[in-house]
Amino acid sequence: MGVRPDRKKQLVDAAERLLITEGAAAVTTRRLAAEAGLNQALVHYHFGSMADVLVAVLDRVGDQYAAGVAAAFAGEEPLVARWRRHRDLLIGDARARGWPKIWLELCTLALNQPALRERLAPRLDALRSTFADAVRGEAARRGVPLSEDEVCAVATLWGTAVEGLFVEQLLGYERGHRELLAFLEARLTAVFGGAGE
Amino acid sequence: MGVRPDRKKQLVDAAERLLITEGAAAVTTRRLAAEAGLNQALVHYHFGSMADVLVAVLDRVGDQYAAGVAAAFAGEEPLVARWRRHRDLLIGDARARGWPKIWLELCTLALNQPALRERLAPRLDALRSTFADAVRGEAARRGVPLSEDEVCAVATLWGTAVEGLFVEQLLGYERGHRELLAFLEARLTAVFGGAGE
DNA sequence: GTCTATACTTCGATAGAC
């Protein structure tokens, strides 16, 4: 199986490249087909409409991103160490893979397209849960008294700050980013203990 | 002066409404003119190109937003009180005025348009400075020992978290927002003291 | 499944009358 080329994959690949390099406005059937080296009519044959292509991009990128974050926070190491792995994924790997750019373009589209928004919200929620679980678990393991509200607040703080960091990073504005990451690392170490304990 | 209708203002007003209700993709010369009740050719006569219209929107909204934030943080009250005023502006007033939606639409456009990005960065920087000045000033006044790195980190944390809060709020996803705001208020009170001191 | 060809709409922008 599989000698046949996967047109859907080719088109989703091309859509990601266009989102990264030129933004959502450039993802049209004609330019998408050209980027994929395929015929324009194939976009409609395989996906129906442009909106369906973007849904496919969201599903694939969302899965990869969620899996990456979950993997970074997995394991038994101290929370600081796992957070650091997660941080490297976000500002190193993720940027290289174009996730932040694709994510932000899709978010903005979702603001005006209810269908896309409904697919995006569960993914935001899964990320939030991943953060909250990591904090709650570490608190329990270390015997640090944290209320559920505090766990929720910290997870939300990290989740929203990451979104803001993504935006600024993509805009080429990084004032305070280094200081913020160092500050968070210090706070995590102070509250939960470091790698050496 | 002033009997003559201000076409530029009418068009910028209309552009803001379109950005809020339908997003950047809907801001075309034809739809913009229709929304403003004007002739399509007037857009080009008064602004030259569509890109120039969006620059005008950015300049006006950016000025209003910066002025609002600066006003919220002005005064001699404890930082918590001023922060609370700022918070109300962001999640009450700002949402009502559509600032977050316009801002996010423009940010995403700016990712792909260097000209817009160069106009956006200084405004991000001014906001960051407003936050940093407020924190640094309060620390000095209260005798709280805060390094410049810590001031910078806190300002960046608040600035990036606000951006994330905006995005999520617009997407209709607000899990943890209430807890985060309460947490931040508690932290500010713990570090700098409350309103009653 | 893939292609060409085409229908139809909408875009930004300009020319020229008023």
Add this chain to the structure above:
DNA sequence: GTCTATCGAAGTATAGAC
């Protein structure tokens, strides 16, 4: 300043041959 009329390019989508 404002209008109508129009150009050429680009958009989505479909029909029908292969």
